[in-house]
Amino acid sequence: MSRLLAVAAGAAALTLTITGCSAGAGGSGGGDANADRTDIVVAHTAEPVNLDFTTTDGAAIPQALMENVYESLVRIDQDGELQPALATDWTVSDDRLTYTFTLDEDATFSNGDPVTAEDVKFSYERVQSDEWTNALGAKMDLVDSIEASDENTVEITLSRPSNTWLFNLASLVGAVFHPDEVDDLANTAVGSGPYEVEEFTRGQQIVFTKRDDYAGATPGTLDTVTFRYFDDAVAASNALKSGQIDVISNLQTPELTPDFESDDTKQVEVGTTNGEVVLSMNNAEGIFADQKAREAVLYGIDEQAVLDTAWGGYGTLIGGMVPPTDPYYEDLNDVWPHDVDKAKELAEEAGIDGEEFRFTVPNRPYAQASAEMVAAQLEEIGLRPTIVTQEFPAVWLDETMTNHDYDMSVINHVEARDILTVFGDGYYTGYDASRIEDIAADADEGTEEEYVEGMKEVARTVTEDAAAGFLFLFPNLVVADASVAGLPVNAVSDSFQIYDLAWN
Amino acid sequence: MRALASRLLQFVLTVWAATVAVFALMQILPGNAAQVAAGMSATAEDVARIEQEFGLDRPLVVQYGEWLMGMLRGDLGVSYVTGAPITPLVVDSIQVTLILVVSAMVLALVIAVPLGTVAALLRGRRLGALLSGLSQVGVAVPNFLAGILLVMVFSLGLGWFPSSGWQAPVFGLGGFLSHLVLPVCALALVQGAILTRYVRSAVLEVMREDYLRTARAKGRTSGSALAVHGLRNAAIPVVTVAGVQLATLLIGAVVIEQVFVLPGMGSELVRAVANRDLLTVQAIVMVLVFLVLLLNLVIDLLYTLLDPRVRNAA
Numbered sequence: 001m002s003r004l005l006a007v008a009a010g011a012a013a014l015t016l017t018i019t020g021c022s023a024g025a026g027g028s029g030g031g032d033a034n035a036d037r038t039d040i041v042v043a044h045t046a047e048p049v050n051l052d053f054t055t056t057d058g059a060a061i062p063q064a065l066m067e068n069v070y071e072s073l074v075r076i077d078q079d080g081e082l083q084p085a086l087a088t089d090w091t092v093s094d095d096r097l098t099y100t101f102t103l104d105e106d107a108t109f110s111n112g113d114p115v116t117a118e119d120v121k122f123s124y125e126r127v128q129s130d131e132w133t134n135a136l137g138a139k140m141d142l143v144d145s146i147e148a149s150d151e152n153t154v155e156i157t158l159s160r161p162s163n164t165w166l167f168n169l170a171s172l173v174g175a176v177f178h179p180d181e182v183d184d185l186a187n188t189a190v191g192s193g194p195y196e197v198e199e200f201t202r203g204q205q206i207v208f209t210k211r212d213d214y215a216g217a218t219p220g221t222l223d224t225v226t227f228r229y230f231d232d233a234v235a236a237s238n239a240l241k242s243g244q245i246d247v248i249s250n251l252q253t254p255e256l257t258p259d260f261e262s263d264d265t266k267q268v269e270v271g272t273t274n275g276e277v278v279l280s281m282n283n284a285e286g287i288f289a290d291q292k293a294r295e296a297v298l299y300g301i302d303e304q305a306v307l308d309t310a311w312g313g314y315g316t317l318i319g320g321m322v323p324p325t326d327p328y329y330e331d332l333n334d335v336w337p338h339d340v341d342k343a344k345e346l347a348e349e350a351g352i353d354g355e356e357f358r359f360t361v362p363n364r365p366y367a368q369a370s371a372e373m374v375a376a377q378l379e380e381i382g383l384r385p386t387i388v389t390q391e392f393p394a395v396w397l398d399e400t401m402t403n404h405d406y407d408m409s410v411i412n413h414v415e416a417r418d419i420l421t422v423f424g425d426g427y428y429t430g431y432d433a434s435r436i437e438d439i440a441a442d443a444d445e446g447t448e449e450e451y452v453e454g455m456k457e458v459a460r461t462v463t464e465d466a467a468a469g470f471l472f473l474f475p476n477l478v479v480a481d482a483s484v485a486g487l488p489v490n491a492v493s494d495s496f497q498i499y500d501l502a503w504n
Numbered sequence: 505m506r507a508l509a510s511r512l513l514q515f516v517l518t519v520w521a522a523t524v525a526v527f528a529l530m531q532i533l534p535g536n537a538a539q540v541a542a543g544m545s546a547t548a549e550d551v552a553r554i555e556q557e558f559g560l561d562r563p564l565v566v567q568y569g570e571w572l573m574g575m576l577r578g579d580l581g582v583s584y585v586t587g588a589p590i591t592p593l594v595v596d597s598i599q600v601t602l603i604l605v606v607s608a609m610v611l612a613l614v615i616a617v618p619l620g621t622v623a624a625l626l627r628g629r630r631l632g633a634l635l636s637g638l639s640q641v642g643v644a645v646p647n648f649l650a651g652i653l654l655v656m657v658f659s660l661g662l663g664w665f666p667s668s669g670w671q672a673p674v675f676g677l678g679g680f681l682s683h684l685v686l687p688v689c690a691l692a693l694v695q696g697a698i699l700t701r702y703v704r705s706a707v708l709e710v711m712r713e714d715y716l717r718t719a720r721a722k723g724r725t726s727g728s729a730l731a732v733h734g735l736r737n738a739a740i741p742v743v744t745v746a747g748v749q750l751a752t753l754l755i756g757a758v759v760i761e762q763v764f765v766l767p768g769m770g771s772e773l774v775r776a777v778a779n780r781d782l783l784t785v786q787a788i789v790m791v792l793v794f795l796v797l798l799l800n801l802v803i804d805l806l807y808t809l810l811d812p813r814v815r816n817a818a
Contacts, residue, residue, distance in 0.1 A: 050586045057543025135546040186587025203767045238667035394535030
């Protein structure tokens with residue numbers, strides 16, 4: 001080793017003399033040195049392939065653009081509560097079909113034009129058109145009509161009452177576009193938010209600059225915010241340690257967390273997300289079509305042990321498909337306690353002990369680590385999982401999700417309030433959706449209390465039917481320079497909000 | 505002259521065969537771009553609609569023909585995933601990779617030629633054995649490990665260089681060079697070790713030749729005999745190996761770009777494969793294949809310059 005280092009040192013010295021260069025790392029490292037800074041660099045993992053979430057799926061694009069560049073009428077705050085955004089105020093009719101939004105009179109697009117009711121109408125009708133191919137557009141299907149009653153008032157009528165619709169409107173489907181600026185959404189983003197995209201260098205970074213003419217609800221603090229993308233979590237950690245970046249938005253290597261926790265120049269915040277790490281089982285075909293077989297699995301799994309091993313104990317046990325920040329959350333951890341004897345018994349009854357099955361695992365750190373632990377626990381109760389690693393997204397989407405060619409899988413379902421999608425008709429889980437469809441429909445059309453009660457029942461039914469295992473709620477591990485303030489610690493909306501970021 | 509023409513014809517045919525092979529291989533990749541773009545909440549209809557929009561439902565022959573014709577015009581097409589033209593992307597990223605690879609090769613030669621020669625001259629002595637042993641160790645170290653070690657020592661430890669990232673020369677030469685040092689070293693140290701071994705054995709080979717003995721007999725010191733008569737002869741096998749190693753370096757650069765988060769061809773390739781952005785993958789693979797073939801052509805031509813025997817035989 002010392003030889004190698006000697007060679008390395010020698011060669012580096014050689015390079016230095018050759019290039020005649022002695023540039024330093026240009027580091028920061030906490031403390032007062034940063035107090036005057038008006039810029040910040042944030043590291044993210046998944047990179048947007050383009051700037052157009054109307055045609056491209058994936059969390060990276062709305063994470064960068066929603067609330068920062070594009071705004072909806074409403075937004076979700078850090079506690080998961082609805083807040084005004086482009087709409088300063090709204091009322092709901094007695095039949096709960098018509099929503100009347102009053103727009104912020106001062107709101108403007110970054111090209112200088114005011115945001116009008118017609119723009120809202122244009123944008124939301126576009127979601128329902130063929131130009132919008134992102135499947136999430138289906139959230140606007142129940143919109144019956146959109147009327148611009150005057151410059152600043154929009155009336156939206158639904159085909160049926162819905163408790164989820166307004167919540168969904170805070171997501172990317174609610175983004176308001178300028179009608180003249182939608183021809184090249186992949187490369188240009190003109191919105192009404194507090195920042196605009198100054199530069200988008202594919203494969204490297206997005207630079208946002210603060211709009212001085214922004215007069216809305218969420219004005220920016222820092223002049224320049226840069227998102228830099230790191231596929232490799234270790235590279236991101238190194239960049240933070242050497243002062244090239246200031247924030248890691250979601251650390252993908254929890255084993256490095258103690259390192260940062262013991263470092264006074266850094267801060268570590270553990271927030272929540274909408275990502276349920278689901279141990280999915282093919283309910284429709286194969287050995288897990290039998291509920292007893294699935295129950296055996298659920299008794300056989302010790303979720304706490306999985307969480308401790310796979311993700312360093314960061315994260316929350318949930319027992320169901322609902323994160324604690326949702327209004328209809330209920331702790332379902334006790335439905336399937338860890339009970340190896342019972343698991344063995346059920347496995348025998350179902351006749352699955354010793355039988356091999358296909359356990360498809362996306363090539364993501366959390367999934368690989370969880371799957372290994374799960375497989376070990378299942379072997380203990382006599383099952384014989386064959387782990388098949390699949391490239392994510394391409395191969396997993398193709399073989400597991402589309403072709404349903406799997407018995408068991410592990411995947412983080414990141415969408416907000418996605419229980420009805422994941423256990424919906426035709427989805428890869430193969431769950432018998434008729435068990436929950438009616439309850440869910442009634443809940444959505446009912447009052448707010450009925451909604452909460454109904455959705456609790458839906459979640460409980462899914463868990464009690466042993467439709468899938470719920471390993472843990474994915475944590476949001478934010479690591480930053482100690483003097484950064486205004487970090488969005490919880491990832492509970494589509495967006496990574498940059499407007500509150502500041503230096504102390 | 506005829507030899508040259510036939511060599512060029514061979515080059516063109518190989519490149520064409522490569523386009524067919526690359527295109528065909530793309531079709532075998534499991535998963536498709538429409539599905540990745542549609543994501544986890546998409547229905548089969550959503551996917552079909554996007555497939556149509558991307559033009560993936562057209563016959564393969566049509567897709568191939570369009571691609572080939574475009575390339576002849578220097579147009580690699582527009583990526584349906586990113587919505588951006590591919591040619592500028594390839595041009596930008598190839599600069600990064602070439603700067604990396606060429607600097608690494610130059611540095612590797614700067615290390616290897618003197619060290620290899622000294623190791624050969626001092627064979628049997630302690631320093632010669634040490635150099636030889638060191639190069640052995642260097643050969644065994646993978647590029648990425650060298651990269652990680654360099655980051656640990658010179659970035660995290662000493663804070664001399666940034667641990668990752670890239671800065672184009674137009675934004676300042678200092679920043680450009682400081683970002684370049686560690687990745688270039690990561691590639692060059694390993695490569696230098698490999699080349700040192702070749703230089704050493706090439707020089708040893710030459711030292712056994714009669715003409716060197718003759719030169720020494722005519723009064724030259726063994727050093728000056730080697731410098732005047734030996735090195736040019738030793739250069740032939742070294743150039744061959746360096747040429748082959750350049751291709752290896754290109755591949756090594758793919759990994760090193762990942763370690764240092766550099767926006768080169770390797771990073772673009774990995775990203776494009778992940779998104780099943782087939783047009784971009786095709787373009788990058790094709791450019792890489794073209795470069796390697798071109799390199800081989802240049803090496804063949806270089807032989808004729810270095811070695812009159814080859815020239816006369818042809």
